[in-house]
Amino acid sequence: MSPTAPFPSLKRGLVAILRGLDPKNAVAVGQAVHAAGIEAIEVPLNSPQPFASITQLVEALPANALIGAGTVLSPQDVDDLNEAGGRLLVSPNIDAGVMTRAADHGMVTMPGVFTPTEAFQAIRLGASALKFFPASVLGAGGIAAVRAVLPKDVPIGAVGGVSEKDFVGYKAVGVTVFGLGSSLFKPGMSAEQVGERARAAVAAWDSAFGGGA
Template structure:
Protein backbone atom coordinates (compact mmCIF):
# COMPACT_ATOMS: atom_id res chain seq x y z
CA UNK A 1 0.00 0.00 0.00
CA UNK A 2 1.34 3.41 -0.98
CA UNK A 3 1.59 5.75 1.97
CA UNK A 4 0.70 9.39 1.28
CA UNK A 5 3.69 11.34 2.63
CA UNK A 6 3.40 14.11 5.17
CA UNK A 7 4.30 17.35 3.38
CA UNK A 8 7.62 18.91 4.35
CA UNK A 9 7.13 21.61 6.97
CA UNK A 10 9.64 23.72 8.82
CA UNK A 11 7.27 23.57 11.77
CA UNK A 12 4.96 20.52 11.63
CA UNK A 13 2.27 22.04 13.82
CA UNK A 14 -1.45 21.49 13.25
CA UNK A 15 -3.77 24.17 14.62
CA UNK A 16 -6.96 22.50 15.89
CA UNK A 17 -9.93 24.89 15.65
CA UNK A 18 -12.62 22.94 17.50
CA UNK A 19 -15.80 24.99 17.72
CA UNK A 20 -14.97 27.58 15.06
CA UNK A 21 -17.93 29.22 13.30
CA UNK A 22 -18.01 29.73 9.55
CA UNK A 23 -18.53 33.48 9.90
CA UNK A 24 -15.17 33.87 11.69
CA UNK A 25 -13.22 31.30 9.71
CA UNK A 26 -11.72 33.57 7.06
CA UNK A 27 -10.26 36.05 9.56
CA UNK A 28 -8.86 33.33 11.84
CA UNK A 29 -7.30 31.34 8.99
CA UNK A 30 -5.68 34.47 7.59
CA UNK A 31 -4.29 35.31 11.04
CA UNK A 32 -2.84 31.82 11.59
CA UNK A 33 -1.26 31.74 8.14
CA UNK A 34 0.23 35.20 8.62
CA UNK A 35 1.72 34.01 11.93
CA UNK A 36 3.40 31.12 10.11
CA UNK A 37 1.21 28.06 10.66
CA UNK A 38 0.91 25.77 7.65
CA UNK A 39 -1.55 23.06 8.78
CA UNK A 40 -5.05 23.64 10.12
CA UNK A 41 -7.70 21.15 11.28
CA UNK A 42 -11.39 21.91 11.78
CA UNK A 43 -13.03 19.09 13.79
CA UNK A 44 -16.36 17.87 12.51
CA UNK A 45 -18.06 18.44 15.86
CA UNK A 46 -17.77 22.17 15.19
CA UNK A 47 -20.77 24.16 13.90
CA UNK A 48 -21.31 23.68 10.15
CA UNK A 49 -17.77 22.28 9.78
CA UNK A 50 -17.69 21.57 6.06
CA UNK A 51 -18.69 25.14 5.27
CA UNK A 52 -15.85 26.33 7.49
CA UNK A 53 -13.43 23.92 5.81
CA UNK A 54 -14.49 25.19 2.40
CA UNK A 55 -13.87 28.78 3.51
CA UNK A 56 -10.52 27.80 5.03
CA UNK A 57 -9.41 25.99 1.89
CA UNK A 58 -10.35 28.99 -0.21
CA UNK A 59 -8.64 31.45 2.13
CA UNK A 60 -5.36 29.62 2.70
CA UNK A 61 -2.60 29.92 0.07
CA UNK A 62 -1.11 26.93 -1.72
CA UNK A 63 1.13 24.94 0.58
CA UNK A 64 -1.11 25.26 3.63
CA UNK A 65 -2.69 21.95 4.61
CA UNK A 66 -6.40 22.30 5.46
CA UNK A 67 -8.57 19.48 6.69
CA UNK A 68 -10.96 17.96 9.17
CA UNK A 69 -10.67 16.29 12.54
CA UNK A 70 -12.99 13.82 14.27
CA UNK A 71 -13.60 12.08 10.93
CA UNK A 72 -15.44 8.81 11.59
CA UNK A 73 -16.96 7.63 8.30
CA UNK A 74 -16.19 7.24 4.61
CA UNK A 75 -19.11 9.56 3.85
CA UNK A 76 -17.41 12.28 5.85
CA UNK A 77 -14.21 11.71 3.87
CA UNK A 78 -16.18 12.28 0.66
CA UNK A 79 -17.66 15.49 2.07
CA UNK A 80 -14.20 16.62 3.11
CA UNK A 81 -12.94 16.17 -0.44
CA UNK A 82 -15.85 18.22 -1.81
CA UNK A 83 -15.00 21.01 0.65
CA UNK A 84 -11.42 21.09 -0.59
CA UNK A 85 -9.74 19.51 2.43
CA UNK A 86 -6.51 17.53 2.10
CA UNK A 87 -5.95 16.46 5.73
CA UNK A 88 -7.99 13.73 7.45
CA UNK A 89 -7.60 13.39 11.21
CA UNK A 90 -9.60 10.81 13.13
CA UNK A 91 -9.87 9.93 16.82
CA UNK A 92 -9.66 6.20 16.12
CA UNK A 93 -8.26 3.62 13.72
CA UNK A 94 -10.81 2.67 11.08
CA UNK A 95 -8.98 1.07 8.12
CA UNK A 96 -11.79 1.75 5.63
CA UNK A 97 -11.79 5.47 6.49
CA UNK A 98 -8.00 5.68 6.24
CA UNK A 99 -8.04 3.85 2.89
CA UNK A 100 -10.80 6.07 1.48
CA UNK A 101 -8.91 9.23 2.42
CA UNK A 102 -5.61 7.88 1.10
CA UNK A 103 -7.27 6.95 -2.20
CA UNK A 104 -8.21 10.61 -2.54
CA UNK A 105 -4.62 11.70 -1.93
CA UNK A 106 -5.26 13.00 1.58
CA UNK A 107 -2.76 13.13 4.39
CA UNK A 108 -4.16 10.82 7.11
CA UNK A 109 -3.52 11.09 10.85
CA UNK A 110 -5.59 8.60 12.88
CA UNK A 111 -5.58 8.78 16.66
CA UNK A 112 -3.77 6.04 18.57
CA UNK A 113 -2.76 5.27 22.15
CA UNK A 114 -1.42 1.72 22.17
CA UNK A 115 1.11 -0.26 20.10
CA UNK A 116 -1.75 -2.38 18.72
CA UNK A 117 -3.60 0.69 17.46
CA UNK A 118 -0.44 2.28 16.11
CA UNK A 119 0.56 -0.83 14.14
CA UNK A 120 -3.00 -1.25 12.83
CA UNK A 121 -2.98 2.34 11.58
CA UNK A 122 0.40 1.82 9.94
CA UNK A 123 -0.85 -1.35 8.24
CA UNK A 124 -3.86 0.59 6.94
CA UNK A 125 -1.52 3.04 5.21
CA UNK A 126 -1.79 6.05 7.50
CA UNK A 127 0.51 8.96 6.72
CA UNK A 128 1.21 9.47 10.40
CA UNK A 129 -0.11 8.85 13.89
CA UNK A 130 -1.77 11.19 16.34
CA UNK A 131 -0.79 10.00 19.81
CA UNK A 132 -3.64 11.16 22.05
CA UNK A 133 -3.79 12.08 24.84
CA UNK A 134 -0.09 12.83 24.77
CA UNK A 135 -0.30 14.25 28.28
CA UNK A 136 -0.96 10.72 29.57
CA UNK A 137 1.64 8.89 27.47
CA UNK A 138 4.28 11.57 27.75
CA UNK A 139 7.40 11.74 25.58
CA UNK A 140 8.77 8.51 27.08
CA UNK A 141 5.61 6.54 26.36
CA UNK A 142 5.41 7.72 22.75
CA UNK A 143 9.12 6.99 22.25
CA UNK A 144 8.71 3.44 23.56
CA UNK A 145 5.91 2.69 21.11
CA UNK A 146 7.71 4.44 18.28
CA UNK A 147 10.51 1.87 18.47
CA UNK A 148 8.30 -0.78 16.79
CA UNK A 149 6.79 1.48 14.11
CA UNK A 150 7.77 2.06 10.46
CA UNK A 151 10.38 4.79 10.25
CA UNK A 152 8.52 6.74 7.55
CA UNK A 153 5.51 7.48 9.78
CA UNK A 154 5.10 11.04 10.99
CA UNK A 155 4.52 11.00 14.75
CA UNK A 156 2.45 13.79 16.32
CA UNK A 157 1.71 14.43 19.99
CA UNK A 158 -1.76 15.83 20.67
CA UNK A 159 -3.54 16.65 23.91
CA UNK A 160 -1.99 18.67 26.70
CA UNK A 161 0.81 19.94 24.48
CA UNK A 162 1.68 23.62 24.31
CA UNK A 163 4.64 25.95 24.05
CA UNK A 164 5.32 25.18 27.72
CA UNK A 165 6.48 21.60 27.08
CA UNK A 166 7.95 21.57 23.56
CA UNK A 167 11.42 21.08 25.04
CA UNK A 168 10.37 17.84 26.76
CA UNK A 169 9.25 16.36 23.46
CA UNK A 170 12.22 17.76 21.55
CA UNK A 171 14.57 15.81 23.79
CA UNK A 172 12.67 12.65 22.77
CA UNK A 173 12.92 13.44 19.06
CA UNK A 174 9.22 14.20 18.63
CA UNK A 175 8.71 17.25 16.43
CA UNK A 176 5.07 17.28 15.23
CA UNK A 177 2.13 18.46 17.32
CA UNK A 178 -1.58 19.14 17.21
CA UNK A 179 -2.37 22.28 19.19
CA UNK A 180 -5.90 22.90 20.41
CA UNK A 181 -6.93 24.94 23.42
CA UNK A 182 -3.47 26.46 23.91
CA UNK A 183 -3.94 28.14 20.54
CA UNK A 184 -7.69 28.50 20.03
CA UNK A 185 -10.86 28.42 22.11
CA UNK A 186 -14.35 29.34 20.87
CA UNK A 187 -15.01 33.01 21.39
CA UNK A 188 -11.43 34.18 20.96
CA UNK A 189 -10.94 36.99 18.49
CA UNK A 190 -8.39 36.84 15.69
CA UNK A 191 -6.00 39.22 17.45
CA UNK A 192 -5.72 36.97 20.52
CA UNK A 193 -5.33 33.87 18.35
CA UNK A 194 -2.58 35.60 16.40
CA UNK A 195 -0.77 36.53 19.61
CA UNK A 196 -0.93 32.94 20.84
CA UNK A 197 0.21 31.60 17.48
CA UNK A 198 3.25 33.85 17.37
CA UNK A 199 4.21 32.94 20.95
CA UNK A 200 3.81 29.26 20.10
CA UNK A 201 6.03 29.49 17.04
CA UNK A 202 8.68 31.43 18.93
CA UNK A 203 8.76 28.70 21.59
CA UNK A 204 8.89 25.97 18.94
CA UNK A 205 11.77 27.64 17.13
CA UNK A 206 13.70 27.92 20.40
CA UNK A 207 13.10 24.28 21.32
CA UNK A 208 13.99 22.90 17.89
CA UNK A 209 16.61 25.34 16.73
CA UNK A 210 14.52 26.63 13.84
CA UNK A 211 15.73 29.80 12.15
CA UNK A 212 12.68 31.76 10.94
Protein backbone atom coordinates in the same frame (compact mmCIF):
# COMPACT_ATOMS: atom_id res chain seq x y z
CA MET B 1 -3.41 -1.41 0.86
CA SER B 2 -2.42 1.80 -0.87
CA PRO B 3 -0.76 4.36 1.40
CA THR B 4 -2.25 7.77 1.89
CA ALA B 5 -0.25 10.84 0.86
CA PRO B 6 3.14 11.31 2.56
CA PHE B 7 3.26 13.86 5.34
CA PRO B 8 4.35 17.14 3.73
CA SER B 9 7.47 19.12 4.51
CA LEU B 10 5.96 21.92 6.56
CA LYS B 11 8.13 24.78 7.76
CA ARG B 12 7.02 23.80 11.26
CA GLY B 13 5.42 20.63 12.54
CA LEU B 14 2.44 22.47 13.97
CA VAL B 15 -1.24 21.81 13.34
CA ALA B 16 -3.78 24.35 14.58
CA ILE B 17 -6.88 22.56 15.91
CA LEU B 18 -9.77 25.00 15.62
CA ARG B 19 -12.46 23.08 17.52
CA GLY B 20 -15.68 25.05 17.76
CA LEU B 21 -14.74 27.47 14.96
CA ASP B 22 -17.74 29.34 13.57
CA PRO B 23 -17.84 29.76 9.77
CA LYS B 24 -18.34 33.51 10.10
CA ASN B 25 -14.95 33.77 11.83
CA ALA B 26 -13.15 31.07 9.87
CA VAL B 27 -11.27 33.23 7.38
CA ALA B 28 -10.07 35.81 9.90
CA VAL B 29 -8.88 33.18 12.37
CA GLY B 30 -7.31 31.04 9.66
CA GLN B 31 -5.46 33.99 8.19
CA ALA B 32 -4.14 34.96 11.64
CA VAL B 33 -2.87 31.43 12.24
CA HIS B 34 -1.26 31.15 8.81
CA ALA B 35 0.31 34.61 9.01
CA ALA B 36 1.90 33.62 12.32
CA GLY B 37 3.68 30.75 10.56
CA ILE B 38 1.43 27.71 11.11
CA GLU B 39 0.63 26.14 7.74
CA ALA B 40 -1.58 23.22 8.82
CA ILE B 41 -5.12 23.78 10.11
CA GLU B 42 -7.79 21.28 11.07
CA VAL B 43 -11.43 22.00 11.83
CA PRO B 44 -12.87 19.16 13.94
CA LEU B 45 -16.17 17.89 12.60
CA ASN B 46 -17.92 18.48 15.92
CA SER B 47 -17.63 22.22 15.20
CA PRO B 48 -20.54 24.29 13.80
CA GLN B 49 -20.87 23.70 10.02
CA PRO B 50 -17.28 22.44 9.76
CA PHE B 51 -17.28 21.85 6.01
CA ALA B 52 -18.36 25.45 5.41
CA SER B 53 -15.36 26.64 7.43
CA ILE B 54 -13.02 24.25 5.62
CA THR B 55 -14.24 25.43 2.21
CA GLN B 56 -13.70 29.05 3.19
CA LEU B 57 -10.21 28.35 4.53
CA VAL B 58 -9.19 26.46 1.39
CA GLU B 59 -10.37 29.33 -0.77
CA ALA B 60 -8.86 32.12 1.36
CA LEU B 61 -5.43 30.75 2.28
CA PRO B 62 -2.39 30.23 0.01
CA ALA B 63 -1.78 26.95 -1.75
CA ASN B 64 0.91 25.96 0.74
CA ALA B 65 -1.68 25.79 3.54
CA LEU B 66 -2.65 22.25 4.54
CA ILE B 67 -6.34 22.46 5.44
CA GLY B 68 -8.49 19.62 6.67
CA ALA B 69 -10.74 18.11 9.28
CA GLY B 70 -10.38 16.46 12.65
CA THR B 71 -12.68 13.96 14.37
CA VAL B 72 -13.23 12.22 11.02
CA LEU B 73 -15.11 9.03 11.84
CA SER B 74 -16.72 7.65 8.66
CA PRO B 75 -16.04 7.22 4.93
CA GLN B 76 -18.86 9.71 4.28
CA ASP B 77 -16.97 12.28 6.35
CA VAL B 78 -13.95 11.67 4.12
CA ASP B 79 -16.01 12.23 0.97
CA ASP B 80 -17.48 15.42 2.40
CA LEU B 81 -14.01 16.62 3.34
CA ASN B 82 -12.78 15.96 -0.18
CA GLU B 83 -15.76 17.86 -1.60
CA ALA B 84 -14.86 20.83 0.61
CA GLY B 85 -11.30 20.82 -0.77
CA GLY B 86 -9.57 19.58 2.38
CA ARG B 87 -6.36 17.56 2.11
CA LEU B 88 -5.62 16.76 5.77
CA LEU B 89 -7.55 14.06 7.65
CA VAL B 90 -7.14 13.73 11.40
CA SER B 91 -9.05 11.22 13.51
CA PRO B 92 -9.11 10.20 17.18
CA ASN B 93 -8.94 6.52 16.21
CA ILE B 94 -7.79 4.17 13.47
CA ASP B 95 -10.53 2.94 11.13
CA ALA B 96 -9.91 0.86 8.01
CA GLY B 97 -12.87 2.28 6.10
CA VAL B 98 -11.82 5.85 6.75
CA MET B 99 -8.21 5.15 5.78
CA THR B 100 -9.18 3.36 2.57
CA ARG B 101 -11.36 6.25 1.47
CA ALA B 102 -8.66 8.77 2.39
CA ALA B 103 -6.18 6.86 0.22
CA ASP B 104 -8.68 6.98 -2.65
CA HIS B 105 -8.67 10.77 -2.36
CA GLY B 106 -4.89 11.06 -1.85
CA MET B 107 -5.21 12.74 1.53
CA VAL B 108 -2.62 13.28 4.24
CA THR B 109 -3.71 11.24 7.26
CA MET B 110 -3.00 11.43 10.99
CA PRO B 111 -5.05 8.74 12.71
CA GLY B 112 -5.13 8.63 16.48
CA VAL B 113 -3.27 5.82 18.24
CA PHE B 114 -2.44 5.01 21.84
CA THR B 115 -0.98 1.50 21.88
CA PRO B 116 1.59 -0.43 19.81
CA THR B 117 -1.27 -2.51 18.36
CA GLU B 118 -3.06 0.61 17.11
CA ALA B 119 0.17 2.17 15.86
CA PHE B 120 1.08 -0.86 13.75
CA GLN B 121 -2.46 -1.11 12.42
CA ALA B 122 -2.28 2.54 11.35
CA ILE B 123 1.05 1.93 9.62
CA ARG B 124 -0.37 -1.08 7.78
CA LEU B 125 -3.30 1.06 6.65
CA GLY B 126 -0.90 3.61 5.15
CA ALA B 127 -0.99 6.44 7.70
CA SER B 128 1.01 9.52 6.72
CA ALA B 129 1.84 10.16 10.39
CA LEU B 130 0.79 8.79 13.77
CA LYS B 131 -1.15 10.96 16.19
CA PHE B 132 -0.50 9.82 19.75
CA PHE B 133 -3.68 10.83 21.56
CA PRO B 134 -4.23 11.86 24.26
CA ALA B 135 -0.54 12.66 24.53
CA SER B 136 -0.87 14.18 27.99
CA VAL B 137 -1.86 10.76 29.35
CA LEU B 138 0.95 8.85 27.65
CA GLY B 139 3.52 11.55 28.23
CA ALA B 140 6.89 11.72 26.52
CA GLY B 141 8.02 8.54 28.28
CA GLY B 142 5.05 6.53 27.05
CA ILE B 143 5.48 7.73 23.48
CA ALA B 144 9.20 6.92 23.65
CA ALA B 145 8.44 3.36 24.77
CA VAL B 146 6.06 2.77 21.86
CA ARG B 147 8.24 4.55 19.34
CA ALA B 148 11.15 2.24 20.19
CA VAL B 149 9.45 -0.59 18.29
CA LEU B 150 8.11 1.47 15.36
CA PRO B 151 9.76 2.11 11.97
CA LYS B 152 12.09 5.08 12.33
CA ASP B 153 10.73 6.88 9.26
CA VAL B 154 7.15 7.23 10.51
CA PRO B 155 6.41 10.84 11.57
CA ILE B 156 5.20 11.00 15.17
CA GLY B 157 2.68 13.56 16.40
CA ALA B 158 1.53 14.46 19.90
CA VAL B 159 -2.01 15.76 20.36
CA GLY B 160 -4.17 16.28 23.42
CA GLY B 161 -3.16 18.46 26.35
CA VAL B 162 -0.11 19.72 24.45
CA SER B 163 1.13 23.32 24.36
CA GLU B 164 4.28 25.11 23.29
CA LYS B 165 5.67 24.47 26.78
CA ASP B 166 5.95 20.78 25.92
CA PHE B 167 7.92 20.98 22.66
CA VAL B 168 11.38 20.39 24.11
CA GLY B 169 10.37 17.35 26.17
CA TYR B 170 8.55 15.66 23.31
CA LYS B 171 11.27 16.52 20.81
CA ALA B 172 13.71 14.51 22.94
CA VAL B 173 11.70 11.33 22.24
CA GLY B 174 11.30 11.90 18.51
CA VAL B 175 8.00 13.79 18.25
CA THR B 176 8.08 16.14 15.25
CA VAL B 177 4.43 17.18 14.87
CA PHE B 178 2.21 18.85 17.46
CA GLY B 179 -1.52 19.44 17.36
CA LEU B 180 -2.40 22.57 19.32
CA GLY B 181 -5.99 22.84 20.47
CA SER B 182 -7.19 24.81 23.47
CA SER B 183 -3.72 26.28 24.05
CA LEU B 184 -4.14 28.05 20.70
CA PHE B 185 -7.87 28.51 20.08
CA LYS B 186 -11.12 28.53 22.01
CA PRO B 187 -14.53 29.56 20.63
CA GLY B 188 -15.16 33.24 21.18
CA MET B 189 -11.54 34.30 20.90
CA SER B 190 -10.80 37.07 18.43
CA ALA B 191 -8.53 36.55 15.44
CA GLU B 192 -6.04 38.88 17.11
CA GLN B 193 -5.96 36.74 20.26
CA VAL B 194 -5.51 33.57 18.25
CA GLY B 195 -2.76 35.20 16.20
CA GLU B 196 -0.93 36.19 19.38
CA ARG B 197 -1.05 32.64 20.70
CA ALA B 198 0.01 31.27 17.31
CA ARG B 199 3.04 33.55 17.24
CA ALA B 200 4.03 32.37 20.72
CA ALA B 201 3.77 28.75 19.57
CA VAL B 202 5.85 29.48 16.47
CA ALA B 203 8.52 31.21 18.55
CA ALA B 204 8.67 28.19 20.88
CA TRP B 205 8.92 25.81 17.91
CA ASP B 206 11.73 27.83 16.35
CA SER B 207 13.58 27.84 19.67
CA ALA B 208 13.18 24.09 20.19
CA PHE B 209 13.76 22.94 16.63
CA GLY B 210 16.14 25.56 15.31
CA GLY B 211 13.97 27.77 13.16
CA GLY B 212 11.22 27.36 10.61
CA ALA B 213 13.32 26.48 7.57
